[in-house]
Amino acid sequence: MKKTRILATIALMLVLAVAFAAAGCAGSKDVVMGTSSGFEPFEFVDADQKVIGIDVDIANLIAKEAGKDLKVEDMNFDSLIAAVQSGKIDFVAAGMTANDERRQNVDFSDTYFDASQVIIVKEGSAIKTAADLVGKKIAVQQGTTGADLAGEIEGATLDNLTKVADCVTELLQDKVDAVVIDSYPAQKSVEKNAGLVILSEPLSVEQYAIAVKKGNTDLLAKINKVIAAIKADGTLDAIIAKYSSES
Numbered sequence: 165m166k167k168t169r170i171l172a173t174i175a176l177m178l179v180l181a182v183a184f185a186a187a188g189c190a191g192s193k194d195v196v197m198g199t200s201s202g203f204e205p206f207e208f209v210d211a212d213q214k215v216i217g218i219d220v221d222i223a224n225l226i227a228k229e230a231g232k233d234l235k236v237e238d239m240n241f242d243s244l245i246a247a248v249q250s251g252k253i254d255f256v257a258a259g260m261t262a263n264d265e266r267r268q269n270v271d272f273s274d275t276y277f278d279a280s281q282v283i284i285v286k287e288g289s290a291i292k293t294a295a296d297l298v299g300k301k302i303a304v305q306q307g308t309t310g311a312d313l314a315g316e317i318e319g320a321t322l323d324n325l326t327k328v329a330d331c332v333t334e335l336l337q338d339k340v341d342a343v344v345i346d347s348y349p350a351q352k353s354v355e356k357n358a359g360l361v362i363l364s365e366p367l368s369v370e371q372y373a374i375a376v377k378k379g380n381t382d383l384l385a386k387i388n389k390v391i392a393a394i395k396a397d398g399t400l401d402a403i404i405a406k407y408s409s410e411s
């Protein structure tokens with residue numbers, strides 16, 4: 165009798181241990197955002213080395229909707245898709261353009277920002293339009309749509325770099341003739357560095373969305389709910405405005 169009770173207790177403890185472990189996996193208290201800082205105003209590092217920006221603010225609202233704490237994983241942009249596929253991160257919020265190529269590997273939320281790829285050159289450059297980029301040296305951020313577009317330019321040589329700031333530095337040092345990057349980070353770079361201009365004609369028009377692992381419909385529904393709500397009540401505009409004035 166006593167022995168049976170002990171055995172029953174052990175069995176119960178084992179069942180509970182397994183149940184807690186399972187809950188720990190499925191119901192972790194963190195939701196992990198993957199991003200790639202150095203892309204102001206969407207994600208950049210503040211004086212305390214904390215990643216802040218438009219995407220982080222949106223991600224915080226997603227975490228709240230999911231009833232979890234937000235954890236931010238900062239990595240190279242071209243590692244993000246693999247990280248969400250492997251489950252290292254739960255979603256990508258990185259000013260990522262939703263496109264069909266990426267849709268083969270991840271699911272995208274509704275879009276939250278209209279962007280474009282622009283050309284930055286030095287003031288007084290002979291490059292006035294995209295057509296003038298033929299045969300030129302162009303710095304791009306590795307793995308981005310800007311890199312893809314620049315790669316299609318006839319005879320152009322690409323310098324694939326990990327950060328936007330590195331692209332801008334190469335241009336300032338005349339190591340390249342132009343930089344092809346997203347419009348808003350381009351604007352921030354030009355504000356911070358004298359002698360640079362953005363050509364008026366964009367190379368492409370794109371939309372940013374948040375990416376999740378294929379089939380993660382539960383999280384995707386929560387993300388879309390947040391995006392719809394913040395678009396409708398003006399919160400998204402307020403978040404964007406907050407980082408336009410800040411620098």
Ligand code: ARG
Binds near residue numbers: 200
């Ligand atoms: N929108 C571009 C793309 O999706 C560039 C995004 C770069 N983002 C970043 N956080 N560095 O390819």
